[in-house]
Every structure is written in C-alpha cells, then in structure tokens.
Amino acid sequence: MPPKVLRRDGNETRTALRVQTQGEDDSDVEMDDAVSDQMASPVAARKAPSMALKAIKAREKALVDKFAVVQANIQNDLEKDDGVVVDCFFHAKEKRAPMDKSYDYTHLMKLVSPMPFVLVKQTILTEGEYAGHVAILVKQSLPFPLMRLPISVRTKVLNFMLKHDEEAIRVSLSQGGKKAAYSKEFHGKNTLAILATCKQIRDEAAPLLYGQTFVFPGTGALTTFLLQIGQFSKYLRHLELETYTGASARTMFHLLEKATSLEILHFQHISSNERPKTAVKNIYNDAYPWLMAVGKECPTKGLEIMHFHEAAFHRRDKNENGEPESIKWSSAEHETLRRGLRLKLEKASRANASS
Numbered sequence: 001m002p003p004k005v006l007r008r009d010g011n012e013t014r015t016a017l018r019v020q021t022q023g024e025d026d027s028d029v030e031m032d033d034a035v036s037d038q039m040a041s042p043v044a045a046r047k048a049p050s051m052a053l054k055a056i057k058a059r060e061k062a063l064v065d066k067f068a069v070v071q072a073n074i075q076n077d078l079e080k081d082d083g084v085v086v087d088c089f090f091h092a093k094e095k096r097a098p099m100d101k102s103y104d105y106t107h108l109m110k111l112v113s114p115m116p117f118v119l120v121k122q123t124i125l126t127e128g129e130y131a132g133h134v135a136i137l138v139k140q141s142l143p144f145p146l147m148r149l150p151i152s153v154r155t156k157v158l159n160f161m162l163k164h165d166e167e168a169i170r171v172s173l174s175q176g177g178k179k180a181a182y183s184k185e186f187h188g189k190n191t192l193a194i195l196a197t198c199k200q201i202r203d204e205a206a207p208l209l210y211g212q213t214f215v216f217p218g219t220g221a222l223t224t225f226l227l228q229i230g231q232f233s234k235y236l237r238h239l240e241l242e243t244y245t246g247a248s249a250r251t252m253f254h255l256l257e258k259a260t261s262l263e264i265l266h267f268q269h270i271s272s273n274e275r276p277k278t279a280v281k282n283i284y285n286d287a288y289p290w291l292m293a294v295g296k297e298c299p300t301k302g303l304e305i306m307h308f309h310e311a312a313f314h315r316r317d318k319n320e321n322g323e324p325e326s327i328k329w330s331s332a333e334h335e336t337l338r339r340g341l342r343l344k345l346e347k348a349s350r351a352n353a354s355s
Contacts, residue, residue, distance in 0.1 A: 074110040086113040086140050115141040147200070158205045161191060168213040168240065173221040181216075181225035210235035211261075218243040219252045226255040233258045240266040246286060253290035262294075266307040272326060273316045276333050280340035291345060292352075299349035300342050308334065 070091070078088040078095075091108035092098050100106045111117070120137035146154060164186060174180045192209070195202045210232050216222040219241060226233050236259045244267055256262065271279065284291070291302040313329040 070108070071110060074108055083142075084140070085115050085142065086111055086117050086138050111138070113140065115143060117141060147198075151204075154204060155208070158194070158201075159208050161187070161194060162205060162209045164212055168215045170215045171217075171221060171225055173217065173224060179224050181221055181228055206232050207235045211237045213238040213240065215240045216242065218248070219245050220248040223248050223252045223255060226252065226259075231258075234260050237261050238264045238266075240264075240268065242268045244270045246282065249286040253287045256290045257293040262305055264307060265305050266309070267312050268309045270308065270312045272314045274313060275315050276313075276329075276336040276340065279313060279337050280344070283337075284341055284344050288348075292348065295345060295349065299345045302345070303338060303341055308337075310334070313337070 074089045074091045076090050076092070078090060080086075080088065089110045089112065097105040097107045118139040120139050122134055122136050125131055125133050125135055146157070149157070166185065169183050169186055171181050171183050174182060195205050195209070210229070214225075214236070216225065216239070222239065222241060233255065239259075239262065256265070270283075274282070287302065287306075294305065295301045310331075311328050313333070314326045315329065315333075316324055317327050319325040
C-alpha cells in the first residue's frame with residue numbers, strides 16, 4: 001500500500017508508513033521526526049559517518065587524557081639498589097597489590113629512566129635472599145663515562161660532535177610572528193643538548209661550537225642570534241654578514257660588546273649608493289659603543305676586526321653617456337674610509353683620556 005501523506009498547518013509535510021501485520025488491525029505508525037528527516041535528507045546521510053568518526057576520536061582523546069591523569073598519580077617509588085638507573089613507581093598506597101573490580105590483584109606501575117632501557121622477561125629467582133620471588137628483568141643503558149676521559153680525548157669527542165661539515169655555519173631568520181635565528185644545515189636538533197649536561201662540559205664545548213665561522217643574511221639576523229645565545233657570545237670568533245641595515249646595526253654592535261673573543265667581523269655588502277665621507281659618519285655612529293669597548297687598550301682595535309669585501313660599497317655616478325651607473329669603490333676609497341674611521345677613533349680616545 002502506498003505511503004500515506006499527512007499535512008500539518010498547510011506547510012509541513014510528514015511521511016508515515018502504513019504498516020499492516022497479520023492478525024492485527026491496520027494502524028498508522030508515524031516515524032520519529034528526526035529519523036524521518038535523516039532518511040529524507042541526503043546531506044544528513046552523508047554527515048552521519050563524519051559525526052561517528054568525530055565521536056570515535058573524541059573517545060580516544062578522552063581515554064588518552066584519562067590515562068595521562070592516572071599516570072601522573074603513579075608517584076610511590078620502589079627502592080632500588082645502587083647502579084639502577086630505571087626508576088619504578090607504583091600507584092597503590094602500599095606494596096601489597098590491592099584487588100580491583102574484576103577481583104584480580106593489580107599493581108599499576110610506571111618505569112622511568114633518563115637512559116634507554118628494554119623489558120626482557122619475567123623470571124623466578126632460585127637462590128639468594130629473594131629465592132622464589134619473581135623478577136622483571138630490564139636491560140638498562142648506563143651513561144658513557146665521558147668525564148673519566150682525559151681532557152684531550154674529551155675535546156676530540158666534542159669537536160667531532162659539534163664541528164660543522166662545511167667551512168661555515170649559515171644562519172637563517174625564521175619568518176612569522178616570533179623571529180628566531182637557526183641553521184638548517186647544522187647537526188641534529190638534539191646535538192646542542194650536550195651543553196646542558198653540566199657546567200664543565202658546557203665550558204669545554206661552547207668554545208668549540210661558537211668558535212666556528214657563522215654567516216648571517218644581515219645585521220637583523222645576527223642581532224636575533226646574539227639575543228638567543230646570551231652569555232655564549234663571548235666565544236664568538238668569526239662572523240660574516242651578507243647585508244647591512246642601519247636600523248638593526250646599532251643594536252647589533254651594542255650586543256657585540258660581549259663578544260670579547262671576536263677576531264673577524266666581515267661585511268660583504270654595506271651600501272649601493274654611498275661615498276666614503278658619508279660611510280665614515282654612518283658606520284662610526286652605528287658602531288661607536290662597540291668600537292669604544294674593544295678599543296680600551298688600542299683605540300683602533302675595532303678596525304683590525306672589521307673587514308669589508310671589495311664590493312661592499314658602491315656609489316652612483318654618471319657614465320660617459322651621462323646615464324646613472326653604480327660604480328664599485330676603488331681601493332683608494334676603501335682606504336679613505338678606514339683613515340676617516342681611524343681619525344675619529346683616535347680623537348674620541350684622546351677626549352676620553354682627558355676627561
């Protein structure tokens with residue numbers, strides 16, 4: 001028999017299935033509205049598997065969260081012999097295993113170690129004080145006795161770990177909300193964890209790491225790098241910058257005051273349109289705090305550290321045809337720059353000495 005169509009308020013249409021069962025009177029059985037709508041709507045039918053998947057994921061997440069809470073409460077530690085680096089914690093208030101809801105005696109236990117370990121098997125001890133006891137065998141890894149090695153051997157080990165494969169470590173500046181200086185090519189991300197083991201290892205490893213050559217895309221990247229490494233800047237020896245930006249250069253030079261071991265500060269490019277007189281003024285104003293800090297004993301010490309690539313400076317001038325052209329500085333113009341900086345430093349040193 002065809003479905004019976006019921007009309008309500010002249011607008012809403014509902015479908016009721018007329019069901020006839022042998023031996024019973026005919027009766028109109030109207031389906032639940034939600035079920036009817038779901039059967040009538042292809043969109044709802046497509047959403048059903050998606051909603052079921054979300055429910056499964058929600059239950060899985062709830063289970064993980066619940067397990068994390070339980071695990072965090074397993075805090076009672078089991079005593080251990082000397083030399084055992086795997087800690088055992090249990091959840092019950094006492095060592096005797098309590099009975100759970102399934103009438104099984106249960107102990108919730110957690111094994112934790114800073115070193116890798118492997119579960120081997122359970123075995124029954126046949127002799128000694130604990131004969132007849134069940135032991136859970138764990139194969140633990142012991143820390144390598146690095147500090148027992150002679151300092152010369154330790155230095156070779158650390159140098160092998162931290163020495164970069166290339167001549168220089170290229171540092172980039174991450175893009176996004178929070179800037180960070182990092183190297184894509186340096187060793188694994190956990191290599192530098194060796195610096196956090198103890199003060200002695202840190203003092204031995206830091207000069208090997210930061211004493212290498214570092215290349216930066218510009219003054220901004222070096223500024224970020226110096227802020228990140230903090231006290232380790234005192235180990236820096238060789239820095240190279242591909243570009244120069246006045247806005248970040250002053251902060252960079254201020255931070256470089258702590259780089260007391262710096263031997264080379266090389267600039268590959270400074271300006272595309274600048275003459276020596278202007279360059280002397282700008283560089284002196286940007287680098288003044290650093291130049292004074294490194295020049296306490298020798299006023300021109302900073303000039304011995306600063307190096308400029310032969311193509312670091314250009315000036316704009318007209319060629320033979322009267323057209324504007326970018327011309328690389330000559331060696332004479334480079335010398336004019338250094339002479340101008342030297343005169344300013346010597347004058348500032350005399351003024352400080354007389355005050």
